[in-house]
Amino acid sequence: MTDEPVVPRSRRERPAKPPLTREAIIGTALAILAEEGLGKVTMRRIASALDTGHASLYVYVRDTEDLHAQILDELLGRMPPISRGGDWRARMHELLASYTRVLHQHPEIARMTRAGHPVGPHYFALVESTLELLNEGGVGDDEAAWGVDLLLSAVTANAVEHGTDDFAGKNDDALIATAGQIATAGTQYPHIARLGDSMLSGSAAERFEWGVDVLLNGILGTGRA
Amino acid sequence: MTDEPVVPRSRRERPAKPPLTREAIIGTALAILAEEGLGKVTMRRIASALDTGHASLYVYVRDTEDLHAQILDELLGRMPPISRGGDWRARMHELLASYTRVLHQHPEIARMTRAGHPVGPHYFALVESTLELLNEGGVGDDEAAWGVDLLLSAVTANAVEHGTDDFAGKNDDALIATAGQIATAGTQYPHIARLGDSMLSGSAAERFEWGVDVLLNGILGTGRA
DNA sequence: ACCTGAACACCGTTCAAGT
DNA sequence: ACCTGAACACCGTTCAAGT
Numbered sequence: 001m002t003d004e005p006v007v008p009r010s011r012r013e014r015p016a017k018p019p020l021t022r023e024a025i026i027g028t029a030l031a032i033l034a035e036e037g038l039g040k041v042t043m044r045r046i047a048s049a050l051d052t053g054h055a056s057l058y059v060y061v062r063d064t065e066d067l068h069a070q071i072l073d074e075l076l077g078r079m080p081p082i083s084r085g086g087d088w089r090a091r092m093h094e095l096l097a098s099y100t101r102v103l104h105q106h107p108e109i110a111r112m113t114r115a116g117h118p119v120g121p122h123y124f125a126l127v128e129s130t131l132e133l134l135n136e137g138g139v140g141d142d143e144a145a146w147g148v149d150l151l152l153s154a155v156t157a158n159a160v161e162h163g164t165d166d167f168a169g170k171n172d173d174a175l176i177a178t179a180g181q182i183a184t185a186g187t188q189y190p191h192i193a194r195l196g197d198s199m200l201s202g203s204a205a206e207r208f209e210w211g212v213d214v215l216l217n218g219i220l221g222t223g224r225a
Numbered sequence: 226m227t228d229e230p231v232v233p234r235s236r237r238e239r240p241a242k243p244p245l246t247r248e249a250i251i252g253t254a255l256a257i258l259a260e261e262g263l264g265k266v267t268m269r270r271i272a273s274a275l276d277t278g279h280a281s282l283y284v285y286v287r288d289t290e291d292l293h294a295q296i297l298d299e300l301l302g303r304m305p306p307i308s309r310g311g312d313w314r315a316r317m318h319e320l321l322a323s324y325t326r327v328l329h330q331h332p333e334i335a336r337m338t339r340a341g342h343p344v345g346p347h348y349f350a351l352v353e354s355t356l357e358l359l360n361e362g363g364v365g366d367d368e369a370a371w372g373v374d375l376l377l378s379a380v381t382a383n384a385v386e387h388g389t390d391d392f393a394g395k396n397d398d399a400l401i402a403t404a405g406q407i408a409t410a411g412t413q414y415p416h417i418a419r420l421g422d423s424m425l426s427g428s429a430a431e432r433f434e435w436g437v438d439v440l441l442n443g444i445l446g447t448g449r450a
Numbered sequence: 451a452c453c454t455g456a457a458c459a460c461c462g463t464t465c466a467a468g469t
Numbered sequence: 470a471c472c473t474g475a476a477c478a479c480c481g482t483t484c485a486a487g488t
Contacts, residue, residue: 020453043481053454055483064481111336124414131416145423149386150379150436157382161374189349191356198370202449210449211375218443224427224435245472268462278473280464289462 020052022060026074029067038108041071072109073120075102082129088136093212095129096155100208103159110160127152139219147219154215162204245277247285251299254292263333266296297334298345300327307354313361318437320354321380325433328384335385351377364444372444379440387429 018024028049032041043064047054061067079102082095103110127148134144187193202210243249253274257266268289272279286292304327307320328335352373359369412418427435 042479044479054481055455056453058482059452124417128414128417131420135416141420142423145420146427146432146435147439149424149432150383150439153382153386154375154379157378158375161378189353191360192349192353195356195366195370198367199374202371206450207371210371210447214372214375214443214447215439216443217447218439218441221442221446222435222439225431267460269460279462280474281472283463284471 018050020050020056020060022070024050025057025060025067026070029071030074033071033106033109038106041067043067068109069120073122075106075109076120076122076126078102079122079126082133088133089213089216092130092133092137092216093209095126095133096151096212097208099126099152100155100159103156104162107160110156134219137216137220140223142224143219143222146224147215150219151212151215154211158208158211243275245275245281245285247295249275250282250285250292251295254296255299258296258331258334263331266292268292293334294345298347300331300334301345301347301351303327304347304351307358313358314438314441317355317358317362317441318434320351320358321376321437322433324351324377325380325384328381329387332385335381359444362441362445365448367449368444368447371449372440375444376437376440379436383433383436 025046028046029041032045032049043057043061044054047057057067061070076099079098082098083091130148130151131144134147135141139147192199250271253271254266257270257274268282268286269279272282282292286295301324304323308316355373355376356369359372360366364372417424
């Protein structure tokens with residue numbers, strides 16, 4: 001009812017409508033992603049949050065796939081820089097844990113990470129850091145070249161799979177359902193029945209550490225033909 | 226113009242409208258998936274192919290996510306049984322290559338494999354087979370229990386990543402774009418610049434074989450704390 | 451060059467009413 | 470119990486017209 005139209009504000013104080021830029025679009029998309037999930041990150045939703053028409057976005061973004069790719073790379077840009085000094089293996093664990101943390105915070109976007117080969121500048125930086133550490137660890141060039149892909153793919157898959165269960169990693173519905181199936185496995189799936197408890201054991205962190213060591217040991221111990 | 230209304234056909238010969246069942250729905254979904262891609266596998270599209278109303282599908286399928294999960298498990302059911310006899314490692318390669326082949330044929334559905342923990346009966350069978358082979362290979366129970374997840378996740382990620390480039394695996398657009406970026410990497414990303422060629426080298430099959438061996442060697446050589 | 455509104459061709463899901 | 474049509478609340482993308 002009471003609108004405040006009369007007093008004009010200095011334009012520095014409150015710009016009525018910020019300019020439409022790629023940065024504004026991605027920033028808004030990230031905010032919506034964090035608050036409402038990927039399902040709401042649509043052209044129309046972003047445009048309305050920016051108080052513009054949805055067709056206007058196509059000046060800065062080719063299509064929905066491009067939008068998602070840009071969001072993902074922006075997210076990777078938020079990774080802290082790799083720490084200097086210390087054991088290469090420890091630093092590799094640190095780097096990959098940091099990458100995992102980013103993906104964990106946005107499980108839905110992580111799912112599409114490997115769709116059309118992510119090629120943003122920030123993903124490139126992650127590849128470079130991984131190669132640097134493999135080199136420090138004495139991994140041969142050939143093995144490092146193929147290993148970086150294996151390592152990052154496995155870590156991505158792991159992050160997608162375990163969603164946001166940060167440390168406990170035990171009490172989500174899916175896991176309970178799985179446990180139920182395992183209990184029922186009985187004679188039809190003897191190995192699952194026998195190892196079921198062990199399959200579900202351990203914290204997310206423990207499993208992650210072990211997985212990275214498996215990859216690193218495997219890469220160190222398996223020459224390329 | 227010339228319709229053929231008069232002669233009544235025996236109902237066995239040509240049932241005008243097959244009964245709506247879960248099987249019919251999934252079968253139709255698979256046909257659309259194969260011919261038109263996941264983007265066209267919608268409730269409305271399936272219903273119209275089955276000559277029924279789209280709301281009718283909800284009797285057999287909870288929602289779109291459930292539909293996708295059922296499609297995926299059906300696809301896994303098409304995997305040939307694991308061959309008996311022979312080296313466990315060779316048979317593991319065979320099993321995982323077979324799994325990869327299924328995912329390669331449907332790259333879009335593969336992308337969502339690990340979304341909400343696939344728990345269909347056919348995925349369970351795949352887990353069981355993998356555990357069986359790890360056991361044959363002398364992998365400890367604890368390592369096998371965690372390793373099966375690592376192995377299947379990595380293979381899934383690999384399949385998603387490399388889409389349908391069956392054997393050549395060299396001449397898709399994304400790879401060319403990547404190669405272009407690598408060439409430009411220069412001093413900013415020295416390791417990428419140095420190893421770029423090697424990163425893109427090898428056939429899909431060679432990379433797959435090496436990756437599986439890395440995992441197996443790593444699992445064999447890395448004890449759980 | 452950028453922005454806009456309108457139009458086109460779709461979606462998933464729910465629900466009251468039928469059989 | 471299953472099927473249906475209609476309704477609701479959305480989508481992405483294109484394009485002619487404006488500025």
